[in-house]
Amino acid sequence: MNAVLILIALVTVGTAIAAMAGRNLLHSVLLLALAWTGVAAFYLWAGAEFAAFAQVLVYVGAISMVVLFAVLLTRRSRDEAAPGPAGQSRALSAVMAAAAVAGVLVGAILRSPLAASPGPAPAVTVRQLGAELMGPYAAALLAVGVLLTVALIGAVVLAAGDRTGQPEDNP
Amino acid sequence: MSAAATTSESFLERAPLLLRDAVTGFLPEPARWLANSLLSIVAVLAVFGLLFAFLTLAERKILGRVQNRPGPNRTGWFGLLQPFADGIKMLTKEDIVPRAADQLLHFLAPVTLLALSILTFAVIPYGRHLVPVELDSAVLYFFAAGAATELAIFMAGWASHNKYALLAAMRALAQLISYELPLLLSFVPVVLATGTLSTTGIVAAQGGWKWHLIPHWIVFTPWGAAGFAIFMVSALAESNRSPFDLPEAESELIAGHLTEYSGFKYALFFMAEYFGMCALSGMAVTLFLGGWQAPLPVLEFIPSYVWFAGKLLTLLLGFIWIRATLPRLRIDQLTRLAWKFLVPLALVNLGTAAFWSLTSAWSGPLQLLRWAVALVLVAGPFLLLGRGLTAGLGPRTYRYA
Secondary structure, three states: OHHHHHHHHHHHHHHHHHHHHOOOHHHHHHHHHHHHHHHHHHHHHOOOHHHHHHHHHHHHHHHHHHHHHHHHHHOOOOOOOOOOOOHHHHHHHHHHHHHHHHHHHHHHHHHOOOOOOOOOOOOOOHHHHHHHHHOOOHHHHHHHHHHHHHHHHHHHHHHHOOOOOOOOOOO | OOOOOOOOOOHHHHHHHHHHHHHHOOOOHHHHHHHHHHHHHHHHHHHHHHHHHHHHHHHHHHHHHHOOOOOOOOOOHHHOOHHHHHHHHHHHOOOOOOOOOOHHHHHHHHHHHHHHHHHHHHHOOOEOOEOOOOOOOHHHHHHHHHHOHHHHHHHHHHHOOOHHHHHHHHHHHHHHHHHHHHHHHHHHHHHHHHOOOOHHHHHHHOOOEEOOOEEOOHHHOHHHHHHHHHHHHHHHHHOOOOOOOOOOOOOOOOOHHHOOOOHHHHHHHHHHHHHHHHHHHHHHHHHHOOOOOOOOHHHOOOOHHHHHHHHHHHHHHHHHHHHHHOOOOOHHHHHHHHHHHHHHHHHHHHHHHHHHHHOOOOOOHHHHHHHHHHHHHHHHHHHHHHHHHHOOOOOOOOOOO
């Protein structure tokens, strides 16, 4: 059982590292989709079937599309390489952002009570998941919904604004 | 193929299981499980491979009859060997890869697409005992595997290093993403009513008959009929079938994202498209048409997989008929139909289904009220949204030139 977990972890982390190290942005996106699939495989290994398939449906099916569109629409030419680490300030801010995220994550992990040897995971049905989401976690669900709506409206505003400055039929 | 058959069932019903046990029965337990799984995979691939082959023939024959020509009739009796001739032709054709193409992705795109569309066959219950894999969230699995095919289409368009292919891939993605939403929303009411995401559970919930006459299939409820219609329209679009075949549009575009594909890779795309169509039809049968359940109690002596095959073939022939009948949409009409018509209808339909399941205890005259309210909830938004969609596009008057 542990060998499977190690394999999944290797694939997930390996594809994520390859996605960061690669110079071809499109390949990075596809590798990232593979890493998300690895996360889904981990959920499946842990017995969370619903979360696993939702992960594939949302991340591999939808989010990867959004990332691909963003990459394609923001690049000027096809073979333009990803920008390198330009200067120390950029590297410093990257390290700071990474450290902040790592600090939050490590803090959360350290503070959550993890049993030394958790027993077999309880079988959670989809019905229970739905009841949990509509009951105790309703506020969180609503907050996520509002966040996504704000993001969507922001995207529409960004996309729709400033059309007069750039006539489309001007070559 | 896991559930054990009881001996009280007819011989034909148990025949696939008996056949399987005859092949793998001598193996010890762990190896037997593996052999059974492999056998399921082989069976699914063989059945749907042959179905694909003869579906292409049936499509060409029917399109030919509709257009008043005989269709393929030179290879074998009535052209029955035509699919195999086509296969040999595709295999022996030269495989051309553009020099500037992304070699790896250009190769991986058809493979990924075909693999993902075959994955969707795993959870469809083909008969009472014929489910390759039983999952608790099988419906979600099905649509997750289906959604991942979009990535493969993008890979095909981008890796070709051809501006037509890339543009067409973006168009195809716009279409697929637009119709993903009504497709997903249209099956949510079914999950709401049956209370399960497992395909076997959904089929089991549609068993039984009212007054020994009307089956408890979901399509025979107002919201079920509307959901089925939305599902089938979205399935047409998701599988790139006419009248939504804009991504390829053989007669207008140069085959869209498949421009730079030739030979067997092109055949793989073709195969994946037909597999997707078969899988979506199978899911429609499972979700709305009672799966493998017989329509009448007296017809139960016919084995369940025959019923499933009959319903599946009916839907597939419907797909072909629609292709022969309807002209292609324009891309703006296509996305408008999805976002302004199908998505709101599917959302309203969710509300109708909620009303239906809340009022399941109503009886007598209240039953009539229940039907009336549900029918109004289905037909009202359809008419209103339809009016809005066609506003300003009144009937065209033709005059002699």
